[in-house]
Amino acid sequence: MATAYRDMSASELLSLTPPGWGGVLLDGLIVSLQVALLGYLIGLCIGLVGATLKRSGGPVIRDLMSVYTTLVRAIPELVLILLAYFAMPELVNALLTAAGQPRIEINGFVAGVLVIGFVQGAYATEVLRGAMASVPVGHIEAAQSFGMHPWRIFHRITLPELLPSALPGLSNLWLIATKDTALLAVVGFTELTLAARQAAGATKHHFLFLMAAGALYLIVTLLSAQLFRVLENRANRGARHV
Amino acid sequence: MSDRMFLKDLLKPHRIAMAAVAGGLTLLLAINMDWSWMPKYTPDILRALWITMALLAGSIVIGFLLAVPIGLVQVTGPRPLSLLAKTFCTLIRGTPILLQMWVLYYGLGSLFPYLPGLRGSWIWPFLIESWPYALVALTLSFAGYEGEVMRGAFKGVPRGELEAARAMGMHPLTILRRIWLPRAVQRVLPTLGGELILQLKATPLVATIAVVDIYAVFGRIRQETFITYEPLLMLALIYLLLAGSITFAMRLLEMKLSASR
Numbered sequence: 192m193a194t195a196y197r198d199m200s201a202s203e204l205l206s207l208t209p210p211g212w213g214g215v216l217l218d219g220l221i222v223s224l225q226v227a228l229l230g231y232l233i234g235l236c237i238g239l240v241g242a243t244l245k246r247s248g249g250p251v252i253r254d255l256m257s258v259y260t261t262l263v264r265a266i267p268e269l270v271l272i273l274l275a276y277f278a279m280p281e282l283v284n285a286l287l288t289a290a291g292q293p294r295i296e297i298n299g300f301v302a303g304v305l306v307i308g309f310v311q312g313a314y315a316t317e318v319l320r321g322a323m324a325s326v327p328v329g330h331i332e333a334a335q336s337f338g339m340h341p342w343r344i345f346h347r348i349t350l351p352e353l354l355p356s357a358l359p360g361l362s363n364l365w366l367i368a369t370k371d372t373a374l375l376a377v378v379g380f381t382e383l384t385l386a387a388r389q390a391a392g393a394t395k396h397h398f399l400f401l402m403a404a405g406a407l408y409l410i411v412t413l414l415s416a417q418l419f420r421v422l423e424n425r426a427n428r429g430a431r432h433v
Numbered sequence: 434m435s436d437r438m439f440l441k442d443l444l445k446p447h448r449i450a451m452a453a454v455a456g457g458l459t460l461l462l463a464i465n466m467d468w469s470w471m472p473k474y475t476p477d478i479l480r481a482l483w484i485t486m487a488l489l490a491g492s493i494v495i496g497f498l499l500a501v502p503i504g505l506v507q508v509t510g511p512r513p514l515s516l517l518a519k520t521f522c523t524l525i526r527g528t529p530i531l532l533q534m535w536v537l538y539y540g541l542g543s544l545f546p547y548l549p550g551l552r553g554s555w556i557w558p559f560l561i562e563s564w565p566y567a568l569v570a571l572t573l574s575f576a577g578y579e580g581e582v583m584r585g586a587f588k589g590v591p592r593g594e595l596e597a598a599r600a601m602g603m604h605p606l607t608i609l610r611r612i613w614l615p616r617a618v619q620r621v622l623p624t625l626g627g628e629l630i631l632q633l634k635a636t637p638l639v640a641t642i643a644v645v646d647i648y649a650v651f652g653r654i655r656q657e658t659f660i661t662y663e664p665l666l667m668l669a670l671i672y673l674l675l676a677g678s679i680t681f682a683m684r685l686l687e688m689k690l691s692a693s694r
Contacts, residue, residue, distance in 0.1 A: 250447050265676035266669050267634040269648060274669070277655075278662055366526075373529030377641055384532050391539060398540035405528045405536060412527035 196394035204396055205403060212390035212400065219386030220407050222300075226375065226382065227368040229304045234311020234364065241316030242323055256316065263313035268306070268374050275306040276378045299380040303372070311368055318360035322353040354426040362419035369411055383407060462666070470658045471667075474650070481650040482671070484564075485636050488646065491568055493632060496575030501614065503576060504583025518580065525577025531638050534570040538563065538642040567639035575632055582624065586617035622690065626683035630676050647671060 196204065205213040245256045263271070280297040287294060326349055334344045376385035387404035391397040442448075503521065506514040525533070545551055545560050559565045590613055598608045637648035651668040655661070 250445070251451065254448065254451060262673070265630065265634075265673050267637050267648070267672055269634075269637045269640075270665065270669050270672060274665055278665055281661055370529040373531045374638075376531065377638075384529060384535070387532070388535065388539070395543075397543040398536070401532060401536040401540045405524075405532055408529060408532065409524065409527040413523075 196396065199394075201399055204394060204399060212394065213403075215386050215390055216383065216400070216403060216407065219381060219383035219404075220411075223369065223372040223382040223384075224411070226300065226303045226307060226372045227365075230307025230311055230372075231365055231368045233304065233308025234315045234368070235361075237308065237312025238315025238319045241312060242319035245316060245320050246323060260313040260316055263310055268310055268371055269377060271310065272303075272306050272374055272378055275302045275309075279305075299375070299378070303375045303380055303382075306375075307368055307371055310371065311364055314364055314367070315361070318357055318364065319353070322357035322360070323349065325356045326352040351426070355423070358419060358423045358426055362416065362423075365415055365419070366412055369415070370408070373408075466663050466666075467660060468663060470654060470660065470663070474654055477650050477653075478647065478671075481645055481647045484644065485646040485648075486675075488564070488568060488571060488636055488639060488644075489629075489633055492571035492575050493629060495568075496572045496632075497579055499572070499576035500579035500583045503580030504585075504587050504617075505609075507580075507584040508587045522577050522581045522584075525574055526581065530570065530574045530635050531641065533574060534567065534638055534642055537570050538566040542566065563643045564639075566642055567644045571632070571635060571639070574635060575628075578631075579621075579628060582621055582628065583617060586620040587613065589620055590616045619690065622683075622687050626680055629679050629683070633672070633675055633679065 196210070199210070204211055205216075207213040207217065241256050241259070244252050248256070276299070279302065283297065284294045330348050330352065331344060334348050339347070372382050373384040375382055376388065379385070381389070383404050387400045391400040394400070503518045506518050509515075542560070551557060551560070594612055594616065595608060598612050603611070636646060639646050640649035640652065643649075648668065651664045654664045658664070
């Protein structure tokens with residue numbers, strides 16, 4: 192196809208239908224957001240379990256959690272991504288073969304979600320541990336003395352009370368998750384950044400498409416910050432404003 | 434005193450057991466895995482390590498020097514400058530650094546040849562290399578994040594100290610040099626270690642624009658030897674050691690600064 196990209200205007204290049212590349216960018220954005228959201232949710236689950244273990248687990252478990260958070264905070268995400276894309280599938284399949292199971296295919300999407308979740312989990316553990324420490328013990332003991340079920344204590348008392356101090360950190364983590372998905376471009380997973388790179392390479396309009404991707408990331412960041420501000424106001428309602 | 438406390442913490446029975454398990458595991462890996470590629474690539478690894486550290490140190494020093502005015506104008510004004518600094522921080526913090534690097538290298542880099550007069554100027558030899566783009570991207574990123582931190586630090590210095598200095602008739606620049614800046618730096622020191630490690634974790638991105646840093650070298654080793662695990666583990670270990678030494682150095686620095694108070 193010999194489309195004359197060189198003579199097309201910016202709006203034609205960015206249009207959502209071919210020969211414009213806008214649709215490719217938007218598809219990339221959707222994939223990025225899906226990976227970020229799933230990874231973020233996995234990270235929150237790991238964080239909740241990790242924070243609970245760090246507060247109430249035995250000495251060995253507590254130290255193991257520290258090893259996990261320290262490792263993730265010290266090793267670059269890019270190295271972890273390489274491990275997840277090249278070492279993990281091989282290891283999983285070696286274990287499966289040893290157990291007599293058929294081999295499985297781990298695709299880029301799953302590996303990406305797992306890496307983001309693994310990284311987010313370490314940071315979320317620290318955020319939630321700090322927030323849990325801010326919940327007064329007396330409130331939880333009062334609930335226990337009423338015979339409340341632990342799950343009910345969690346969602347009626349611990350969760351609402353830890354949210355105000357956890358939300359700024361959690362908002363920050365979400366922003367990190369959306370930006371970390373860009374790193375998956377390095378292993379050839381087509382999310383927003385790599386989509387922009389492909390569009391740039393095909394049309395030779397490098398600056399335009401990379402800036403367009405930047406604008407999309409910025410919109411996501413600004414909207415998310417706004418959303419988290421609303422959530423924070425909601426979580427803080429009833430709190431005294433000093 | 435603190436050293437003895439540290440040793441006692443380390444010598445708890447479960448920690449000794451865990452250290453023994455970890456040591457045994459490491460020994461097992463060291464013996465059973467294939468490390469025969471190491472001697473051949475050691476010179477390359479050392480050279481690349483030097484590049485990683487140079488990029489890290491350069492971007493931190495220049496980035497911090499930029500962060501000071503970026504943080505300061507957001508507190509003192511004038512309004513246009515403060516708005517500009519704020520926009521810069523939002524742009525840097527709102528987009529992935531990988532994309533920023535690519536915008537500079539592929540985006541701007543593809544536009545430079547069309548600028549008249551640039552080809553003959555002294556700056557051209559730098560523009561056709563890739564490391565200046567890497568250094569600029571890392572520096573701007575650090576300046577953006579640290580500028581925001583410095584804004585908070587400048588704002589957090591107690592008013593009274595600045596007013597006292599003003600009452601003594603100090604020149605505004607002297608106040609900045611003697612009181613405002615040192616007090617602000619003191620406030621950011623505890624978080625600076627974390628920021629430096631985040632910056633270290635951003636350096637491997639330069640491998641995507643053809644700078645041969647430590648990450649890129651291990652990529653080459655993996656391609657040439659077809660070994661999956663060992664190079665990746667060694668790479669992770671190197672980053673761990675670098676991060677560990679940053680943490681250690683920052684703790685020393687903090688101890689030294691707090692002791693002199």
